[in-house]
Amino acid sequence: MGRAKPYAIPKREVWNAYKRVRANQGAAGVDGQTIADFEADLSNNLYKLWNRLSSGSYFPPPVRRVDIPKSDGKTRPLGIPTVADRIAQMVVKQHLEPRVEPRFHPNSYGYRPGKSALDAVGVARQRCWRYDWVLDLDIKAFFDSIEPDLLMRAVRQHTNCPWVLLYIERWLKAPVQMPDGSIVGRERGTPQGGVISPLLANLFLHYAFDRPCPNAWCRRPRAEPPA
Numbered sequence: 563m564g565r566a567k568p569y570a571i572p573k574r575e576v577w578n579a580y581k582r583v584r585a586n587q588g589a590a591g592v593d594g595q596t597i598a599d600f601e602a603d604l605s606n607n608l609y610k611l612w613n614r615l616s617s618g619s620y621f622p623p624p625v626r627r628v629d630i631p632k633s634d635g636k637t638r639p640l641g642i643p644t645v646a647d648r649i650a651q652m653v654v655k656q657h658l659e660p661r662v663e664p665r666f667h668p669n670s671y672g673y674r675p676g677k678s679a680l681d682a683v684g685v686a687r688q689r690c691w692r693y694d695w696v697l698d699l700d701i702k703a704f705f706d707s708i709e710p711d712l713l714m715r716a717v718r719q720h721t722n723c724p725w726v727l728l729y730i731e732r733w734l735k736a737p738v739q740m741p742d743g744s745i746v747g748r749e750r751g752t753p754q755g756g757v758i759s760p761l762l763a764n765l766f767l768h769y770a771f772d773r774p775c776p777n778a779w780c781r782r783p784r785a786e787p788p789a
Contacts, residue, residue: 567616569725576612579652591644592626592739600645611646622647624739625753641753651757654726661720667772673760705754708766710734716769
């Protein structure tokens with residue numbers, strides 16, 4: 563008789579993850595494999611991925627970095643995982659997202675299911691009629707600066723699933739392949755462009771801004787600024 567896998571990950575979860583990744587499309591990672599290439603041997607590729615995830619032997623390959631031009635002349639680093647890695651990340655996301663999403667602040671709109679930038683603009687427009695001031699701030703290089711130990715503490719507040727914790731830690735340590743082909747290790751951050759990264763970023767922000775104390779700043783009544 564075959565030995566049971568260390569981690570009970572249903573094959574159906576891998577299949578559902580593949581369908582979501584396929585719908586999003588996306589470029590090839592460091593292996594050059596496109597979604598069409600992956601689908602050329604779909605059954606075998608999905609089985610191998612499930613087998614490695616279930617056995618604990620899955621290690622993410624390096625993330626391919628591309629630099630996206632910004633309007634100010636600078637660039638934004640974007641990380642592109644391989645197709646198989648995007649599916650693996652989606653498997654973990656499907657497990658974690660239902661556990662953390664309901665806890666996020668109702669006024670949070672970034673990278674959330676059922677919400678969009680247009681929704682945020684609509685709410686901001688309504689509130690602009692009620693207030694004659696606005697706060698605008700930006701966290702410099704946020705995705706690249708997240709402290710992994712603090713992030714894992716936040717993840718453990720919502721799940722003790724061994725394989726979810728194992729693979730998130732491995733993704734946070736996965737190296738980056740630079741445009742010149744060199745491999746660079748990573749000590750912090752979660753690459754912008756990964757499937758799991760937006761959810762992890764929102765979870766980190768939830769504890770940084772929404773949960774420091776019962777009277778968190780974004781829940782306080784809006785006072786008029788001093789004259």
